[in-house]
Amino acid sequence: MTRTNYGPGPVAVLGLGTMGTGLASRLLAQGIQVRVWNRTPERTEPLARAGAVAVGRPSEAAEGTSAVICTVADGEALGAVLRGPDGVLARGTYSGALICASTVAPEEIVRLAGDVPSVMDVGMLGNRDHARDGELRLFVGGEERVFTAGRPLLELLGKEVVHLGALGSGMRMKLLLNLLMGIEVQAMAEAAELAAATGLDKQLVLRTIAGSGFASPVMSFKSRRLATGRFDEPDFRLRLMAKDLMLATEQAAAAGLRLPLTAAAAHTHTRAAEQGFGDEDCAAVTRAVAPEPGTHT
Missing domain, CATH: 3.40.50.720 (NAD(P)-binding Rossmann-like Domain)
Structure with missing residues (x-):
């Protein structure tokens, strides 16, 4: 064209x-x-x-x-x-x-x-x-x-x-899509951190998730960042995901809806941004899930 x-x-x-x-x-x-x-x-x-x-x-x-x-x-x-x-x-x-x-x-x-x-x-x-x-x-x-x-x-x-x-319709659709992305990537990060905390091989778990029917394409894509721990040169900054999740919760509240998963993801992403990871890739939400240094399981 x-x-x-x-x-x-x-x-x-x-x-x-x-x-x-x-x-x-x-x-x-x-x-x-x-x-x-x-x-x-x-x-x-x-x-x-x-x-x-x-x-x-x-x-x-x-x-x-x-x-x-x-x-x-x-x-x-x-x-x-x-x-x-x-x-x-x-x-x-x-x-x-x-x-x-x-x-x-x-x-x-x-x-x-x-x-x-x-x-x-x-x-x-x-x-x-x-x-x-x-x-x-x-x-x-x-x-x-x-x-x-x-x-x-x-x-x-x-x-x-x-x-x-x-x-305004384009923004409504975008917020819905980012809502799904934020929840999916956080869920995978939580699974990977639980794997590491309970003695499983984190890399193997992430490969398994990425190749399974449970994974969306975005989860397969983001699993590589979680596996390497590299969150620089972001595809989508964590602070922007936190903003969009908060916007989605505000849209829900205005419509009289409760979205518990979205609210939880918004809280976790906001906490990760406050910890200084806001300009890293949104997969860095795992930083807010990982145990504090010195924590023993």
């Missing part, structure tokens, strides 16, 4: 974490003009060497583009890049597709969008490699006509693109 399928202008990517960098790389590889911004400018340098235009403000990144993709960490950061003094919407509306792919509360998306009609919220399922290779699964909320106009660009970024309904 070529650039002419969705519009003549370049695309801005705001926020160059794992997913933002992957998306910008994908666009560059497809011959799209890309403008990039990140709160810490040094993250723009590899993409600038690859052909992107690095700028100093979100509003500057958006100038002359047909689409803006926001992939910042949380609601506060998204509010700043959209509505802050240097934000995309600081001087009024934006005429292109405004794609919010940051995982935030659905109500936050609606509030930040205000009366801007071109906003879509996109829940992304996949990792950095999927983002770079156009293999994401994308779940979209927003007006039907806005989705239809933006779909060619989304199909450039993902192998599956699903319109779920009104604005």
Whole structure:
């Protein structure tokens, strides 16, 4: 698919974490003009060497583009890049597709969008490699006509693109998916720590789990991190998983639901983040499960 399928202008990517960098790389590889911004400018340098235009403000990144993709960490950061003094919407509306792919509360998306009609919220399922290779699964909320106009660009970024309904729907789906991931990875970490504490070979147990019918693909993938104990160069930071699990519990409370497993996982991830593991991969939740040094079983 070529650039002419969705519009003549370049695309801005705001926020160059794992997913933002992957998306910008994908666009560059497809011959799209890309403008990039990140709160810490040094993250723009590899993409600038690859052909992107690095700028100093979100509003500057958006100038002359047909689409803006926001992939910042949380609601506060998204509010700043959209509505802050240097934000995309600081001087009024934006005429292109405004794609919010940051995982935030659905109500936050609606509030930040205000009366801007071109906003879509996109829940992304996949990792950095999927983002770079156009293999994401994308779940979209927003007006039907806005989705239809933006779909060619989304199909450039993902192998599956699903319109779920009104604005906020993409975030609701993303929170459900991360809820499952957080619980599954914590459950596997607990099983591995119990194995080690009771005399079983932890590596053998993790291989067994990964090759069993009990394991989801994400568990098989994360089992390798648990086996090696390497949580640097994260696929998804633990503090972001803690945030998303807390958002899911808040959504449940607002709907009058009790989600005991989600609440427990949110507590464990929050504790691990408070212990200093927030910028490690989310599989580092095992640190909050492992026995304290010197503990005997």
